[in-house]
Amino acid sequence: MTVLAVDRLGCALQGVPILQGISTRVGAGELVALVGPNGAGKSTLLRAMAGIQPGVQGQVQLDGRAVSGMGMRELAAARGYLAQASDAAWPVTVRYLVGLGRLPLRAFWQPATAGDAAAVERSMQQTDVHYLADRLVTTLSGGERLRAMLARVLAAEPLLILADEPLAALDPRHQLQTMQLLRAHCDAGGSAVVALHDLTLACRFCDRLLLLECGHAVIDDTPAVVMASGELERVYRVGFEPVSVDGRASVLPASVR
Template identity: 45%
Template structure:
């Protein structure tokens, strides 16, 4: 399974949001989309999900233009979770998660054993079993985030697109969510996640795609993607680096870099 965009351009009026973007992600990869605010990360995710049409270029799923793939097939193969998405009406948590199984069910059909198992797995992965009977308006923002992520996971799609999946989560649940996404990818699904925490992105992702002003300026393993020069040019920060006792390397944005002028195109 491979999902990508070739020469993708997105314009809104006179403004270019994405500028000649090419990206390809395959099964088993955990790819982080990082970059300053307004760099085009969520727009790229929406393009890959088929929610917007490129002004130029094309989105491809296994070599086929995404627009030629039926909506039912896309819904089964590509699951998406977007930060800030609402639920729309009061529902119990388990009912919300169960919505993720709709692409696999015939019209008006009830849940079968496969649906029930997938729902249970998604709730276990996101650690929301104790919330099953809670109604959505009673949830905290962090709990709601985990419920929506569980709904996307319940699809058990070949590709998961996640927009800021750890926003609003406390540190422990951020670690849990990143470990869970890595587990999902290493079990065979492709995962593309928009992330702002460079420390967690570098620790858990296989690849980092760095965006700036609508362009991809780096696409490499974390240590190569987040070198000191790029951190200065794109993010305007300097970082501390080190090695944990377990041997894992880490990067920690520490201060604004000297003479930083904000976001600039490398």
């Protein structure tokens, strides 16, 4: 079953093309890594998939319906979006911040229910921020804050997770935990598209890699095919060494070309 369908997507900002002719499908249970060098258009593509990027041409369909025709609230409940370098403006507690993720699911006069509170606690457990629940967000480290933001996305229990560099600023333990979490979300029938710079983790955990170069999709296939194609070396201008981690083939950036 196709959860997200992107067709001939293009985007230009002030006349400069950012994305051109992107088409891809993300099925239920699929974890897709969006990879490519800085400025390749990963964030813009994620925002377009989330339906919040202005100036987009082409079609984005979520669960068979055009994103442009869906109400913002409906969209918010169907897909979760984690922005790059999210921050909180006010010193609120982690629990409150995670609870904000539940807001799109109820009308504005409805108070939070026990179900809301349970979802908040569960997602804090999942991202390992439950012990920070009563801390003020403004006192957290970058990695802790990112995990709290990811918990906010998970709290809404979305079908599709769109995350822009969810591993930035995380220590190795939490990088692995986050990838395992996304993997588990997809294994349970959800889907996720994640912009990543860590190709080792991308090849290891993801079902597919979508490699972007200057707004074009270069290759969109399984890690094995992408690794064998030589496109990673060409696009990144980096030499990769094949490695095997935990029984899965992956790559390690080794030399500048």
